[in-house]
Each structure stands twice: as C-alpha cells, then as structure tokens.
Amino acid sequence: MEWTPNRLYFGADYNPEQWPRESWSSDIRQMQDLGVNMVTLGVFSWALLEPREGMYEFGWLDEIVELLHDGGIRIDMATATASTPAWLTEAYPSVAAINREGVRLAHGGRQHYSPSSQVYREKSLQLVEQMASRYAKHPALEMWHVNNELGCHTPHCHGDEAAERFRQWLKKRYASVEQLNARWHTKFWSQNYGSFEEVNPPRLTAAGTFSNPGHFQDFMHFSSDQLLELFVGERDTIRQIDDTHPITTNFMSMRHISAMDYWKWAREVDFISTDHYAEADNPDAHVELAFEADLTRGFAGGKPWLLMEHSPAAVNWQPRNAPKDSDEILRHAMSHIARGSNGVMFFQFKQSQGGSERFHTAMVPHIGEDSRVYRSMKELGSRVAELDALSSRATAPAEVAMVLDYHSWWALQQPNLPSVDLDYPNTLHSWYATAHDLGISVDFIDPDSPLERWRKYKAVLLPMLHIVDEARFTTIDAYVEGGGHILTSFFSGVADSSLAVHLGGYGGSLLSTTCGVRVEEFVPLREGESLELSNGWSASLWSEKAEPLTAEVIARYSTSGVSSSSAAVSKNTRGSGEAWYVGTQLDRDSQLVLMEQFVAPLSIERDGNSLLELVRRGDQRVVINHARESADCNGVEVPGGAVTWR
Amino acid sequence: MEWTPNRLYFGADYNPEQWPRESWSSDIRQMQDLGVNMVTLGVFSWALLEPREGMYEFGWLDEIVELLHDGGIRIDMATATASTPAWLTEAYPSVAAINREGVRLAHGGRQHYSPSSQVYREKSLQLVEQMASRYAKHPALEMWHVNNELGCHTPHCHGDEAAERFRQWLKKRYASVEQLNARWHTKFWSQNYGSFEEVNPPRLTAAGTFSNPGHFQDFMHFSSDQLLELFVGERDTIRQIDDTHPITTNFMSMRHISAMDYWKWAREVDFISTDHYAEADNPDAHVELAFEADLTRGFAGGKPWLLMEHSPAAVNWQPRNAPKDSDEILRHAMSHIARGSNGVMFFQFKQSQGGSERFHTAMVPHIGEDSRVYRSMKELGSRVAELDALSSRATAPAEVAMVLDYHSWWALQQPNLPSVDLDYPNTLHSWYATAHDLGISVDFIDPDSPLERWRKYKAVLLPMLHIVDEARFTTIDAYVEGGGHILTSFFSGVADSSLAVHLGGYGGSLLSTTCGVRVEEFVPLREGESLELSNGWSASLWSEKAEPLTAEVIARYSTSGVSSSSAAVSKNTRGSGEAWYVGTQLDRDSQLVLMEQFVAPLSIERDGNSLLELVRRGDQRVVINHARESADCNGVEVPGGAVTWR
C-alpha cells in the first residue's frame, strides 16, 4: 500500500490509561497547544482491553478515541499486543520465553513472551481482530501500529516450542539433515545430526565451548523471521478487515539493536517507521543520529518514513541520562526530518507518574506546562508545521553508499574470532563519521541489493562485510568492473552465509579478484597496541600478512612480526572501477586522509563538516549547526546550535 | 522489657562444638585470663542439638553451660536457628530459598533457608521451645540471642511459598487489587493484575527490562517483614517460657546491609545489639565505624545497646583482609562503647581450625596465647572492666540529626534511575564524614519519627531522602516552621512510598514549600565530569534545572547545558527555621564549607576533627586520637593512636 501523507506528523505515544479520565480533556488541550496532530494509542493496553481471557472492554478506548477525534488529533492505533497481561502467562506459562540457561521469564517487566508461542500468536491475533474490527472505519484513524518494538527485549526463545518451530524453519531451509550438517560443518566436534528432530536452539554449552557457528547463525536468522511472522500475522489480520489504512511497526535503528534483519522486514511494511534514542554520553551523538536516520532512509528506499519515537529530553535506561538542551531537541528533530522522516513523534506525550519509565521524559514533563521542555516542544511543533510542504517528499539520494549487513553483524557476535576487538557496529559508525566529517552524504544499502541499485552510486563502502557469498561477490565485482569504486576492510568476504570460510586466501574472490589482494594470515594486535604504516598513518587492532596480486600498494605495515612489510592499504583497478582495501583499523586522522584519497577521483558533492550538517530533502536544504559558535555556510551565517531550512 | 545491665560485657561468640571437650576447661581459663564475662553460645548448633528430626541432644550444651557457669562466664544464649541441618533440607526441600533466576539454594554454606518457609518456621520454633524450656531458669543465662544476623545472606525468596505469603501481605496492605494496581501504576506496560493471585515475587524479567518499581519496593518491604516475623515468632516462643531475660537479635549496621528496615525492627527487641565489621581497605574506617555506631545508637533511641560482634583483627570475607593494629583494636572498641555500646563482643572466641571462616581472626588466634592479638584482647579486657560504671548509662544526645531511610535505600537500588551514580549509603557516609571532620556529633533518626523527636535537634540532615509522603512532609515542614534547620539534597522528596513521582516540580512540597525551590529537570553529569559553581565550589555527579521560589541562592551552576546558571545551592527561611538545599554532589572541601555555613547560626557544640574524636557518654568523655601523632585536646596531650576517658 502506497503511503502518501499530506502533512508532517508531530506527536507522541499517548497512554491515557495511566491518567484519570478527568485529565483527558486537558491532555487534548495541551496537544492542541503544542501542535500535536497525531498520537499513538494502545501500545501497552492489552491488560485493560482484555482484562480477563476473552472478555473485552473497549469503552475507555472508545471514549478517548472520540475525544481525540473531536480535538482534531489523528490516531496511530497500536494493536496492543506488545506486552501480555498477567492472566495470560498465569494461565499459559508457555507464553513466556525461556533463556539460554533454561530460565522462564516472568511477568512484571515487558515483552517477555516467546516469539514462538502458539498461544501468544492466537491470543494476540484475536485481540488484533477485535481492534481492527472496532476502529478500521473510525475517521480519526490514520495508520496501524503493529505491536511495538518487536524484538526489543526478547528476540530469542530457547524453549521446546521455539525448538519445534526452529526445526520446521530448518526443514524449509535445508533439503535434508545431511545438507544442514554439511553447511554447519557438524562433522567437527562430533556435532553431526541424525535427523532434524535432534536439533535444538543453541542452549548453554560446556564452559569455554560455544555453539556451532552455522547453528548460531541460523538461529539468529530464524529468530528474526519468527518476529517478522508476528508482524505479518498481525498485518494480514488487519488487512482482511481494513484495506485503506497503512500498516507499520516501529523498527529500532540503534547501535545496540541487531536481532532483526530490517532489510527483510522493510519489504513487509507499508512504510518504515523507527524509534531512535540518542546516546546521552556520546559527545558525537548527532553523528550517531545521522547514521541511524540515513540507515532508516535506506530501509525506506529513499521514500519518506516516520520517526515514531524519540526522547523529548532524557531517557531513563542509559547509564547517565542527561537531557538534550533546547537547541539540541530542535536539531535532532530536524536532522531526522531532513533525512526523510515525515514528522517527529516522541515517547511519550505525558511523563508517567509511576512505573518503570517514570524518569523517561515526555512532551509534558512532570512539572507541567511551565517548563523548558514543554516550551521546546511547542516551538518545535510550530517549526514542524512550517515544513508541511515536505510531506511525502523524497530525500536527495547520496552519491556514496555504505553496506550494513545484519548477517555479518550476527557473525561478529560469536565468540572465538581472531580478536575480541572486532566490532561491527563501531566500525561502521567510525567509517560513517569519517564521511560525515568530510561532508559526504551516505546512503545505506542492503548487501543483497541488485546490481542496478549499486550502480546508482559512485562509490560503495563495505566495512567489515564478513559474509560474501557467490551472489554478493558477483554483484560487487560487476559493480566495480562497470566503473564503481569500493572501499572495503579487513575481515570482509571471509565467509559464506553459514560462516564457512572461503579457502585459498582470506576474503575469497572479493579480495583476490575484485581487490587484487592475497591475504594469507590474520595478525590481530595486542590490546592498546598501535602501529605505524609506511606512509605515516597510524593504526590499531588488526594487521595481516598480505600481498598485492594486481593491486597497487598504498601503505605497508612497518612493524616486525608476521605482518611485517605486508600490504596494509591497497587500490586495485578493475575494469573501469577501483577497489580499495584497508587491512587495519586506521586512526581517525588517517582514515580521513584515506577517505579523501578514495573519493578524490569521483567528484563527490561535499558540504559541511563534523559540526555543520547540510542535508537535502525535496527542494529544501537544511543546515544544522551543531557547534556553539556561528558558522558560515556558503556565505550565510548560521547561528551556533541553530537549524535553517532554505 | 527494660534492659539494665550492671556491667560492660566483654566476650565473643563461643562455638565449643568445634573443639574437643578436653579443651573446654582451658578455653574457660583463657576467658578468665582475658577478662571475658559473657559468651554467645549455640549460634550454629542446630545440627548438633537436633541431629535427627525431633531427636534432641542437649548433653554437650548442658556440659559447657555448667563449665561456663562454674567459671563465672555469663551466657548470651542463641536459639541455634540461624543455619539449618542437612537433614532438614534433604527431608523438606522447600525449606531452601529460591533465587530470582529460579535456582534453589543448597546446603553447605549457611542461611540458605527461605524466610517464608512454613516448615522452617515450625521446626525452628520447636527447637526454640526446647532451648527456652531447658535454659530459661539457668543461673548463667544473661540474655537470649534470637537466630543470628537475620537476613545476612538470604533476605529474599522468590519461590512459590514466598509468593503465597507475599500475596497475603499485599492483601493486608491494599484494600483491593485495584488499589494495588493504582499504587504500582501497573496500567503502564500492561502489568495490571486481575487478582492478587496473579502477583508473584519479582522474578527474572526480559533482558533490559526490570520489575515494576512499586512491586520491587513492596517486595523489599515484605521481605524485611518476613524476617522480622521470624524474630517475633522466636521471641514470643521464648517469652511464653521465660519472662525475665531480655531478648535481642544482632542487627548488622554496615554499609552493605540494607534489606532490613531496622527502624521497624528496633521496636520489637528488648534492646538493640548489632554486628559491625570495619572496612580493611578503607583508610577512613574509623569514620565509617562512627557512622554505624551512631546509627545503632539511633536504633536504640539513645539507650545503651550492645556490639554483639566485631573482629579482633581481620576478617576473611573482604577482598584483602588486613588486621587492625593493636591501637586500632582498642580505638575501635572504645569508639563503640563511647557511642553507647554496653561492652564489646567479638566474633569469635577461638579461631576455627577448619571450615569457611578459618581465616577470620578470633580473640584466641591460631597461634594461641603468646600473640599480639591475645595480648591486645587482654589489655582491652582490663580497659573495658575499668569502665563498668558506664553500664546502662545513656549517651549524650547530639544537636544535629541525620535521617536514614531504608525505603529510600531500596528505591535507589532499582535500575533505570536518572543516573547509575546515585548511591544512597555513600552519600550518607560522605555527609556524615563532613560533620565528623567538623567535630559535630550526629544522631540518626527514623524518617517517620514524630515531630517531637525532630524538635530535639537544632538541625536535621536529609541527604537523598527520595521518599517523602504527605506525613513525612508535614512533619519536616512543621519542624522547619517551628525553628528547625534542615539541609537536604538532590533526589530528595521525589516519590511517595510506592515510588510514584510527586508532580509539579521534583521534590514535591519538601522542595517547593519547605526549601522554596522549583526543580524542573534532572541533569546528571557524565562519568568523571566535574563542574564549578558560581562561588567557586566544585561538584560532580548531578546538576539540575532549578530556580528559587522563595529561597536565596547560595551558588549557581556555571556550566553550559540545561542546568546552566540554575540554582545549585540555596537557603530558604521558613517560619523561624531554615531549609537548605544542595542540588549537586559537592567535593569534600566544598561540602565542609557548606556545612560550616549551614551550622553557623546554630551554636552547635563542636569538638575534635577527622582524626581526633571526642564523644560523650554519661559523665565520661572519650578522646580517641586516630592520628599517629599526638594531639592537643583542650590543653591535654593525647598520644598518637591512643584513647583516653575523662
């Protein structure tokens, strides 16, 4: 279903059940005062909507829906399945997930249900059917919000019901148990399975050992698919009843969230929505935000998406939860909008008085209207309203893309790699920050994108792309042959999708054929060890014994030991393209120089720097000055901390 | 029952069952030599007193009781219920507690029983009845010692039997499950309960989530009450048989012990006894000791109490267990006596040859009589004997009080607060140390003390008093109105007893009305971050967006960001009193200056400093010089490391 909103959304999760009914009308007056035009209802309402099994009580929800409608507030209706009522896990203990150590999770937090529970699936779909039937035709309904942050807390269940579903999933994936054995290389460590029935989720193994890598990898994949099944089940239930409203579920584009393969998920939603919470302790939080917003833009394929949650000021779950200052609130919101978000939604409208998130800030803080946060929200509301013309407007595509691969991410979460310092998300963030510092806009793409998608970019960055199977290689190599430029790094191209290593030189064909480098051995560095390259660059974490096959060497290691004098950085001309390879982790300055050299021949449009962001959406150009001092941007002065649209 | 001892006690836990009978008489000769006048018997004797279910063997205990009696040693008789025999948990597995992850604890350590076990309660009371019947009339009996360190290792049980008792407790606390839901704010996260039967102890929740705060808080409260029920059960059993001897149980006044609300417990014992173990790694161990002894004095309401255990030299359970030097042994003992202890008892008389505490020192160390420790004990024994006139003598009340609140302590042990650096016990210890450095004596009071108790003090310190409900506020405000001075800090007054936040400004009425400050937002600092205040003070950990309502600002934050220029320290005149508020954690020097300013108008008696302690008890004044160098104390020279009574 096409999503064509005609305005930018501004609002928040609204949980009126937390408050007495008498306060609801004043809540709505505050929404109007702030410029809120949509709220998300029902996220955590199951226990109130179905207080006893099969007994539904929609009265209170009907009432608030009418009040909102009367107040001109649109509704993003959640299906209320995100957290289960106490009676459900009491009556059906199997609903609760079981962790790797065999402990069944308890009621009292949230999202403790097993994604594989049949009872959960049935009961949740009954609720969804009730919700859809009741509100599909309501004029205040703007969109459906399936579940909430699927997989946030319990993406994996190791119990017997999950085991049975895992076996079904494996049977679909592998023609036979022999094929499973071959792909997982189970002949080692006597792990060979005689039948699918012997396979379980990867549970606690002996101390100092760890589950088979293919087993682990497939379980991660299966778990992502199980959660996606929950979405699809709810979506299809709604769609049978309502074929007019778009259906989404809020992704979580954040550095610590990796359990869901959102590239696959993106194909199932009517539009992408996501939650993003800035890192309060990170002095470059705005760069992290830009990364995640660009990634979300990637999921959306350049089309508008919706920031479904972010924090008005501070969250409550990071170690030290400093609030954003008022300029920062605006800059963060605008950074999302500039990157394609069709508005900005917060969690939540009114700060909880009690419960686990009472110290998570809201549009209306504990102290009420006479507050910095409320005033900031109001200012933001009016700024967002001014940008309504952006609605449904696509963002400008970048000239450079970066590949983010959930499967490689999973692979790098396993133990027993050459070094514990291998860190997939931090590597990507570091490369992104380098591009950002240089004012280079970056799109994110699915590693399994077809060649024509790659060809939209002058250059593609492939940091630590561990898994490169035959199909990926074919695409990448054709891209380079046809004139594309790539920059890839150590530990890329090493394995197939079951984590079997490509023999004959690390990195397989990606390195030997495309990059023209022969990597013989990995030489991880000691903790804190740094090394110099022959051209003066500094590096850490990793080195290699490697030699060029056809590549030109840019820098060699000047250390002693196995990697001594080996090729560290190289460039290979292939067809009409170029493939650069960096076999170590450069420090920030060296990485900037490398990136400069890499993009030098490509006439990439560059604008801004680490503190001055320039982003284009539609015909608008947003300038965000993250510095305290005013900055000159193409002759126009942008005050410190400010945002301008032009 | 009134406790009117006529001498100071000097002795230890004595576990004769560890040693062959042949050595018992020489043990008693050593007691006499050391000046021991009382020992605690039977603490860990259940397995020997009831070697099989219902089969009692008191012969060996009778024998040692007679020997002690003949030797003139009084007996503090423990009820022997502190650790269960192997047969009990073998025959009744439900006796053993179950942890949050669902693991049942095993025999082989100590105190693994569930405080909620019905079988434990029945079996332990049968033993108590036997003990009481047998020894109530014995002339050597001095007092009853119920159980031992109740709650030291297993204050919480998460099993089904505990769950049932928890539900009963909740039913008494809340008129209905609706009221429970309202107080716990369960409407958030779909946690609402349909009936009490759905409520369990807070068990393992999904990763990254956590139990409902009200649920957690009530479970802590319930658990403290469960343990107190154990005490009351034993006490009442004894009292039915023996109405002449006082009954106590040894509290544990230490920084790492928080599970028991000792203010509530204090009302149930005939007199307060406590265990205190100094922190070997802490260079200011004597200040920590003073804090805990003053706290115990608070539990005792100024009346004498008894230090039931402390270590002769070193313990075995801290990371690095350095022994106290000989002067320190004396200073520590005298510091307790000066603060109201009616003697000093040690753990234990004779160092175990085997078992888990073999490296815990004793009055008679492994090497025997010819030893520093033995000689120190003997010297101490004679010093204690000289002070017999102090017996039953009250301590001098202080002019300043500090509030310690177990409920706020529990609240601050929850996750998802604004900052992980919030530390309740360390904050109190830091404030106490400031007063101590200034030579200001401090009493501790129950936060729920009636107004007349508050009025005994010129000033009351309320550091981080998170929970302030209506009743507490009324008392505090009336105290200030009537001329009292208070000093309170950030994160005080924030919540009610179920941890619901007071709306309309953090700190509720305590801050807005009493302190005249409006706190809008919390602004926790980064790890290691420090800031300057406008008056030159230094601070860390916390700042706030705050403005005075009626208060006078003493210092403002000079940082950038949300708390920039906000009121950091302020003073409010209210009625004839003053309410000071400090919204950050001052460094040691700044805190000293603040405290000086706070007490300046109050003519508080001050004497001593961080290394020179002066404490009054009855008509005696003890001077303790913790420095190596001699010090002048009002014209009298006190040698380095020495203690004098005058």
Add this chain to the structure above:
Amino acid sequence: MEWTPNRLYFGADYNPEQWPRESWSSDIRQMQDLGVNMVTLGVFSWALLEPREGMYEFGWLDEIVELLHDGGIRIDMATATASTPAWLTEAYPSVAAINREGVRLAHGGRQHYSPSSQVYREKSLQLVEQMASRYAKHPALEMWHVNNELGCHTPHCHGDEAAERFRQWLKKRYASVEQLNARWHTKFWSQNYGSFEEVNPPRLTAAGTFSNPGHFQDFMHFSSDQLLELFVGERDTIRQIDDTHPITTNFMSMRHISAMDYWKWAREVDFISTDHYAEADNPDAHVELAFEADLTRGFAGGKPWLLMEHSPAAVNWQPRNAPKDSDEILRHAMSHIARGSNGVMFFQFKQSQGGSERFHTAMVPHIGEDSRVYRSMKELGSRVAELDALSSRATAPAEVAMVLDYHSWWALQQPNLPSVDLDYPNTLHSWYATAHDLGISVDFIDPDSPLERWRKYKAVLLPMLHIVDEARFTTIDAYVEGGGHILTSFFSGVADSSLAVHLGGYGGSLLSTTCGVRVEEFVPLREGESLELSNGWSASLWSEKAEPLTAEVIARYSTSGVSSSSAAVSKNTRGSGEAWYVGTQLDRDSQLVLMEQFVAPLSIERDGNSLLELVRRGDQRVVINHARESADCNGVEVPGGAVTWR
C-alpha cells in the same frame, strides 16, 4: 608398558571426515611433503562412527587408515569418545553434565558429558571395544589416544548421578560420616551430616556464603578421580584386546588447567603426552612454554614424552590470537623437544573450513601450500627428522626442583582467603621465570615424592605450598636435615589436606621446625600497595607478623602496621641443609637477587638467560635465542631468533 619410540614424531590431529574423500589422497601427499610421520585420527568421530545407537560405520575410517598406511603415515588412534553424538544426549539426557546452578548442558559445543554418567561410560566403552577390536592389529597403528583432553571443559558435574558417585567416593575415603564431619570441620555453620546420603556436590549456596572448604577440596579431588576413571576404563578395555601398543591420553599442561591431578594420572598412562598452547598476549610466552614443558618432563619422570598438540601459528580462543612468527614456530617446537618431547604434533593438520575452530590455524592453512605456515611446517619437519637420534633419549636432570601441587592449587581457588590476590599458578610461574632468567634448569616434582627423589636435587623450590600434611613435612624436613636447600614462601604449610589449619603458628612444622620462623599473623597489602624491605628490596601483595625462631633474618619489613619490622626473608640452617623463607611477593629484580643468594653456595650449573635458553637432552645441547639480536653462547654466535643443536 615401556614406550620406546625409535623416531621423533611429526604430525597433527587429522580429521578427514571434515573433507570430501576426493581430497584425502592429496592430504596424504601434503603430509609426505611436510615430513609428517604420524597423525591422530578419530578424536571427534563418534557421531560418524556410530551414527545411530549401536549401529557402527567404520567404512570411512578403514579407508583413510589404509590410505595413511599406504602413504607411510603412522596412526595415533583416538578412541573417539571425547564428544558425544546428538542422539546420545537426546536419548539419554542424563549423559549431559549439570552445572553448579543446576543447568543441564546442551549439545552443540563439545565435551558436555558428565564424567559420572553411567550411560556415557557404558556407551563410550562399547565404542572403545569396537575401535580396539578393529584396529589393534593394523600395521599402521602406532599408539592409542584415549578420549581427548579429558576434563578440558566439563571437569565437574553437580547432578544427582555425580552426587551418588561422590558419596561412594567419600565412603571409601572416610571410615564413617563422623570422620568426614571431623575432617571437614562441619560442626561450624551447622553443616554436620547425619549420613553420607545427605552429602551432595557443592551446589549454589546463599549469596555471600560458599561451600565448606573440605567439601570443595574433596569434590575437586573426586572430580579428578572421576575423569581418571574414564581413562582407566578405556585403557583397560583396549588392553584386554591389544597388549602391544602404548596407550596415552593428552594432558593439558597450561596455566589455566588445574582440575586434574596429573601427578596421579601420570602413574596410569604408558607414556605422557600433553597439549600446550602458547599465550599470544604474553611477551614472555617462551618462558611460560619452558615451564609447562619442564612440568610435563616432570610428569614423565625424565623419560621422553610427546607434545600431542600445539598450534602451528595462532589459536582462536584467546582474546587476541596473534600468530607465531616463523622463527618462533621453530623455537617453540625445539624448546619442547629439548625438554623431552619425542617429536612435535600439532592441532590440526588442515584448517577447518567451518565449525567452531575455523580460525584455529593448522599445518595446512586455509590458503593452502603456498604460505608461510606451510613452508614453516616443512622446514620444521626436516629439522625434526634430523633429530631422530634423540628418540627415547632422556633429558638431563636438573639440579633444582620446583614442587607443583594440584591440591594446593585447588585450595587457592576457594573464596574467603586472606587476600584475593593470592595466585598459585602465577606465583609458580614468577619463581620459575626467575630461575630461567638466571639460566638455572628446573625439574618439577610431585609434592608427595619419596625422599630419595628429593635427594636428587641440590635445592627445591616450594612456592606457596599451602598444603603440607605430616608425611610431606617429614620428607621435606628430612631432605633439609640431610643437606638439601629449600626456598619456600608465604601461605605455605598452612593447612592439611582437608584445609584445616595447623595450629601454633602459620606454616606449621614446615615453618617452625624446618624454616625456623614463627608466623603469627597474615597482613595482606592493599591493592597496588608496595613496600620496601630493610635491605632495599621491593615487595607487594603480602606481609606478615613473623619472627625468627632459629633462622637468620635476611630482610625485615620497613612498613608501619602489624607487620612492621617483622622478618620478611630468612634463612635457617638445619642439619646440613638450609631452609629459606620469603614472606612476601618480591618484585622481579629483588627476586633475582634472592634466588642468586639462595643458590650461591650450591655450585648450580647455570647457562643462558631470559632470552637465551640452553637445554640438554641426551648428548645434545640445544641453544635457543629468543632475542632478535644474535647472542654469544660460549664463544659460538647464535643468530637472533635461531635454534642450534650441538
């Protein structure tokens, strides 16, 4: 059975089941090319040899055995019992071990079976019988390799079946439960057992408590014995069928392996074989290697042994797995051979393409023959072949011995010792490094060796020998009386074998009688604290209150506190020998000086230094230069990094 190999072995674990049959002949060609003369077969083959219960498939193994035989490669045949097939734990869940928290381990790693499982024992012996019957007469068979790395991952099982066997073991050890109670000192903490039936493995105890020390110690001993029973069971099964081939099992002589008392095990194998993996992060890895090789030489009693596994270049399970450089590969191999290894075997022949150890290097790396590692292996193969004359040749005995005691090691793994910094293996390694730096060769001996064994040495080092019972004392004292010199350290001689403390002065008779020192109190130092001794030496971790009885004081503590001015280092002349005692942990330089003084009167042969090793085997003398620079060795120049045999 006497082991008299007539050549040095060179080879590896070979797991052909990981590879297609088509590649087997080229594997064998590579073996021939590299000089491989023996491979270990079958280590992880159970799942393929017995794909269903009782259904054996030896065809593939027969085939590779023939191919190897045809290729002239000898076979070390593993019994394939090291890792269980999936069907076994599915059909018999009791086979999987249960950890201390009660969690049953899962299939999917390796070695998760319980050493106490009756089903495991039966099924594994059935397989062993099949293997032995099939291959005993095969002309390619060189030796039997029982199981593999017994106890590597799951040395302990806490389940009910283990409990029952533990009770049987205890009944053999103790005449009665009363004796067990006495030895364990269970009268403390009410731990007394009424019958053996009440005793379980040490399972999870209450937080902050810990199991009884005697209980823990016996469980460690029992667990070592259980694993040894597995070896003996397999060995006897083979021996009934094959009385001509030697039978071994590969020990793991490494700093982190302590669960097996290899002194006891050494008496059961036909010859000693061991696995050793160098510490990639350790700049003194070669010293650690020398320690472990000398220790293995000790197990072998000076007779040849076999390095059954080491890594060709890098492992995959340390935090950062840097490969050895080419010289290092050679040096490490030669260091083992010089110390008595009858060849060098690797794990494994051909690097796994998939599975958990895919990043563990092999003789044939992922990249194949054209590689540094392959070439290094080939060079090493030819160097090893040149040394065939060494075969069966004994090593030269040292003049100095060091005692390594597994029971003391276990004791020091317990909690609640005087200091958490007590570290048994690191202490031994530090002392060994001191001797190594001084060019002093060191033998290792069993602490329970008879006196005649001790008398072979001019001096014996006894660092931190915590457990010294009457028999040990008698031997040590007689050794000294008869002219032996010993050097022992703090925390030695403290306890008997059940961890009961010797009364009357720490260290018991070892310290008072042999060393002439009276240790009254332990005075552990704070973290990071260091102290000076009166003679200028520096020390850390530990000090004591101690005085000489008959000893001469070498150095005293110059600190304040309890250990102030106490004897820190002393020397006692006893009979015609000397007993030195060091009551603290000296820094590296001070320890060198101490060791110099200790050996000064003994005319110990010394050669080499920390980077230049000289070792003798048979009539050969190997010089290993671990430095990068060339070194002069008795007038002959040894190039940097090189090894020479003379």
